Amino acid sequence: MSQWVVKGLRTGVKTTNYPRLPDTAPGLSCGLPATTDLRGEHAQALVARCPTGALSVGRRGIEVDQRRCIHCLRCRRGVNQQLAWEARYEWARVTDKSNRHDNRFGAAFRRSAHILVVDAGDCGACLNEVKQLNNPYYNMHRLGFFLTPTPRHADVMLVVGAVTEHMRLALRKAYDAMPTPKRVVAAGACALFGGVFGPSFTCGGGVAQAVPVDVEVPGNPPPPLAILHGLLVAAGQRQPASSCG
Amino acid sequence: MFFEPGQMATQARTRWHGQVHAERHDDRTSRIECPPHVVPEVCSWLFYELGLSFGGLIVEQAGQWTLRYLFYGEREQGWVHMIARLPAEQTKLPSISALIHAADWHEREAEDLFGLVFEGHPRLGDFVLHNDVWQENLNPMRRAFDGRKPVAHREPDANWRPRQIVHEEGSFVMPIGPIYSSATGPVHFLLETVGEDVIRAQPRLFYTYRGLEKIAEGRSVEDVLLIAERISGTSAFAHSFAFCQAVERIAGIEPPPRALALRVFIAELERLRHHVAAIEGICESTGLAVAAAQAAIMEEELLRISAVLTGHRYFFGLNAVGGLAADLDDSAVRRATEQVSELGARLSELEEMLSISSSFLDRLEEVGDVSATDALEFGLVGPVARASGVARDLRTAQPYSGYDRLTFEVPRESEGDGYARLRLFFREAAQSIRIIEATGAALPSGPFRAPAAAAPSGAALGWVEAPRGAALHWISLGDNNVVERYRIVTPSFANWHGFRLAAERFAFQDFPIILATFALSVHENDR
Incomplete structure (x- = not known):
């Protein structure tokens, strides 16, 4: 069974440096929509596309209730004006x-x-x-x-x-x-x-x-x-x- | 006997002269309509004499009851829809479970959710809806029931006890779950034993019953697509794929070549990730930590590859009626293909190392074996069935999305034990990589989605070979794009039904290993 010990050692360290350092590897997170300064017709269209009511038009443009986002990506796909998404992960x-x-x-x-x-x-x-x-x-x-x-x-x-x-x-x-x-x-x-x-x-x-x-x-x-x-x-x-x- | 749809209909008409109405519906489907009392006979003809697989049972309530028994065979045989109708006030019909065991859970489900009584079925009640939580005769799938509102539940009965089957002296039930182990889907195992060995292994499921078929009713196709993606997060793309195919069939939309190829690419990427996760689970269950870690590294890498390529680690939001919701970048597809090829080399190395780890193999060989006969009669599907020698795979049996133009093998093993299932996961993963490489190298250009067209009312079946086996989605659309009935037949539902075949008569310490080799999903089963 020594082959497994060798295999384990050869693999090296894969572990993230988070939380000591931020991790920016691609594909870690799909992100969340962020409040975007968008108004008018485009904004209304985006709000209407959101199936869970996470988006609303407010003082700062389109405001996002991130709790309600279900990652359907409909505010990013198939629209003329996309909503900005932030790719971070410290959301708790x-x-x-x-x-x-x-x-x-x-x-x-x-x-x-x-x-x-x-x-x-x-x-x-x-x-x-x-x-x-x-x-x-x-x-x-x-x-x-x-x-x-x-x-x-x-x-x-x-x-x-x-x-x-x-x-x-x-x-x-x-x-x-x-x-x-x-x-x-x-x-x-x-x-x-x-x-x-x-x-x-x-x-x-x-x-x-x-x-x-x-x-x-x-x-x-x-x-x-x-x-x-x-x-x-x-x-x-x-x-x-x-x-x- | 090997009939194509037209011949099958003629044969059925001759055999049950005057009792059945049979016709070729399209080039892949024949329809047989008969009165309920003839159903068992016709079903057993289809299953035993023609060698068709039982796909599932679809119940529809629209004035009268329509029961649709789905069967499918090899390519030329196509699909058979066996239809029986009952007047609205009648709720009794003969059971086919005694003849076709694969229908057992389908009938139990229909009894529990619709209140239909299948006469001759040995065990009805307390299935999807647990008796200790729900009121009797709720029948939530009936039209009159409003699924959006909460309903009154029973006060939980502290004295409720599961039914014990073994009554030998000294026998007892070992209850495990629903919250057990470290991070697992909820299921309650009732393991009956008189000592070392598990004699009866009844899983009590549906703890994650979200009533998806019910809450889909009355919603738009776009809303139901969100539900289809969330039947089982680990096979989200496969299920949304089947859903979209059904809607496309109703609307007569043909997705463009690029969409067909990309869907195959993603579906195989998902299968690869599922199989790698299954391999990880098997290594983990035997305590082989380094091997489990190697597979876990690959699973995480595949999740990241998926997110970079499609924007989501589980492919949510990607499928759309008519193709894909977004195009994938050619260079991103090439990069993903290269990464998958490189991962394939490491996967082969892992397979080779495992094949010479004797203490690991001791835990898998001749453990949890399922015979080919049992696999057939219980209607097992997917890798689990193929490890027992039952090789039917919807990608080759009833090709869709251009699978018939691809070259790949459907691996088969004959032993049906834990090791056969492990080997099968490796072999299928290798075939998935082969398909990914071929598709990624020859991606057609052009649009990624067919122009939107309003779907007329109608009903159709969509099917895919999901990572765990055959997944069938039946959609009935009313006016204005509203879903009237959504029936979801999942591979985990079929394989949980047969799981006890493998788990019974083995020692307690083998139980987690046998469970891991089945790679079951409670979410996919419960819906």
Whole structure:
């Protein structure tokens, strides 16, 4: 089996320098639409194309509610005047529910946090991006993040999906079974407001309707570094994104 | 017997004289209409004597009930739509599951969601809608049910217990899930055992049931396309591909050559990524960390290649009715092709290293085997079926989007065990790379999307060989481009049904490995 040791060593280090340095590798993130100074007919056309109402015409032109973006790219494709997209990934925000002025936010998890991942009914893309956090490119162990299969060991619950009726009880039970202090990170458009799925007869309108959410990560799906940023925010190691789009 | 659509219709008419109405619908489809009591006979003729595969069951409620049993065969045989109609007030019809086991879950689903009763079916109820959450007789797929509003649910029953099948002395149920392992889709496994071995492995699914077929109703084609992309994020392009083909068939739109070629390019890129992820899952399940990391590196690279090429890591927002929503740059396609070729060399190296890692092979060989007969009768599809020797692949059996003009192999293995499935993932990945290279090198120029045309009302089937197997999308369009019925038949639905064939009679420690070799998606199954 020594071949594997050699193979592993030969592969070298693949891991990103984030959060020490920004990562700018191509293909990391598809980006999010940004507030653009566009008015008039073109602006109205773009707003009408957005299927989730993430765009609106405001004081600064087209204003973007990034929480509601589902990456359908319809404000970028098949239009005369495109909306500007920013290609970054530090999107996570602290919710109003969490006291953002409390400087002890996440202090208990600063060195190490165990994470319970709950798929509360997504399409599998968000879940797959969460899974990538363990691949050598992101290797979240180096930052003290570990996945745990049991809520009893979990400090942070990372939830994806709009919360289906079938998952509501399991999600609640898992949350209640976690010891305090605990944090909930909701990742992906569905987890934030229901996405294309909810609310409906079988889907809720996001995680916050089932358990209290501390950190929100927009994206459909959020790329791995965006989720990692969300975890760093929950652990008090990184500043959240500023609140404007 | 090998009939083409016209002959098949003649044969059916002769055989059930006066009882069936059969005709050649188009050059690829024959339609057989018969009263419900003849359905089992005709279905078993199609399945056993003609050797067709059971595609799925489509139920439509428009005044009366229309039940459409889909079958498909090799190229010349085409598609067969077996149609039975029931008056609106009648909800009982004979089950075909005893004859064609592949229909088992389709009938259970229709019973649970439409309230149709399939007489003779051994097990109905508590399937898509869990009994401990939903009220009885809700029938959410019926026309009268409003899917946009929340409904009253039961108070969760703390005393609810799963049904136990094994009643031997000392037997017990080991419940696992729905939240289990580190980052997995929710599923509840009810593993019954008397000690070491798993005797019954019943998965309780549909924790991610988002009611997609229901919420699609009454929406525009553009809105439903967003839903099609989000049936299963890891095979988003395949499903939107099938959806667009169905709509194009209704509207009579032929996408331009460039769109056809680019769709094949992207579909194979997605298949390659899926298979690499499946290989990673298998290595991970056996604890072979370095191999898993190698595959994980390749998966991440493929996600990045996808994002650079198409603007999204999972190809969201790319497919459009009539072609693609955006053109891909020729030089970007060339660059992606080069990167994929280079990755292919590393994938072959990984395959070779795994093939001489004896402790790894010990965990896979003769573990979780599925016989060819079982694979046929349970209607398994995709790589899982091909590893058991059942080689039907929609890309060659019922070609679409120009696959018939491409040269590639459909690999097949015969052992049907975990190792056969692993080898199959590698061999198919190599074929996908071959298609990517051929398509990327000879990309036609010209428009990337056919001019928009309003679709008339009508219904059509779209199909693709998704990474996990056959995916069939049936769309019925009403006036003003509104979707009236959207039926999504997915490969994971077929393969979850057959999963227990592999998992039962093996020890507990083999269970996660067998699960990994099936590369199942709960999202794709649940919809």
